[in-house]
Amino acid sequence: MNRRIALRHLALISGGLVLIPSCDFSSDDILAAYQNLIITDSQKTLLGSISDTIIPAGEIKGALNLEVPDFILVMVNDCFTTENQEKFTAGLTAFPDYVQKTAAKKFKGLSTKEKEELILTGTKLEGDDTPEGKERASISYFLNSTKRLTIQGYMASEYIQTEVIPYSLIPGEYNGAVLISDLQKPRING
Template identity: 50%
Template sequence: MKRRDALRSLALLTGGLVLVPSCDFSEEEILSAYDRLKVSSSMRELLGQITDTIIPSGNLKGASDLDIQDFILVMVNDCMDEDAQKSFMKGFNSFDAYSKDKKGKKFSDLERMEKEEVVQTGLHEESEDKNDLRGFLGTTKRFTIQGFLLSEYMQTEVKSYSLIPGDYQGEVLIESLKKEKLNG
């Protein structure tokens, strides 16, 4: 009987030792899809709030409704060189501190108008020590607009999408053309 108890205890101890290294007790997990950027889920949420400030939802879906923050992170992770990625992440990491400096609160705690003001002032920041922040916001704005206009929602539901341009029509009255409804 004592041998069974010893084997059971040994099996439990071995199982526990195997399980402990797989338990991660760190505060935030780094998202593996953006391996070069080392972005956590809270940083992804902050980027979503910034993109939603740039293109808010209204008559049309907003940037965060379309998960444009994922598009931005993929573009920065895969398409930018290492120096540009470092500059982007340096600006990204300093953005919340910049928001606290300007408004006294974290960006996520601000009202919509205050968020717009922080983004606008960050885009037009003149000082040399804010180059990374200005670059981060400029890149974020550019990729937000690009991702929004090229999203499936915009291409299929808002604009009339045609995979292949239609027949060539040499003479067409401008009034007879169908207008795209980009404002909702």
């Protein structure tokens, strides 16, 4: 091998090694599936943790098992107004700081009981015209919307509609051979 070529390759390799520490390979990429939302992968993971706290897995599947965070983001992307999408995104962005200020830990480091209490107090936050008040209002809006959409997505899932609470298109089948005297009166007062 030619000595000049070897020196040139050595210079290129050492120059490349000098530039590697300045490169940031840990950046969160914005998910491209949602046209109207600017959501990163870590924010989607946080949304999954919140929805899993609202409906955890037990004897039946939980919200995270049924991919409810995807349902939430699709609903916000497709059905919310631009103003509400901005409030939702602002609340999602401000939520980790709210958790850090309130609990002095990250959300995933909290116990289940602490997560539940934090979400419950977050839904009751009230805002005002100050920047901190607007942030509290957006966190409250985000948590209330997430709670509502988690329940909606969970109850409308195929798993719940087919295996847990079998959906019947017709309220009951018709049996014309039953005598009226054999029918029992429905107990409407308990």
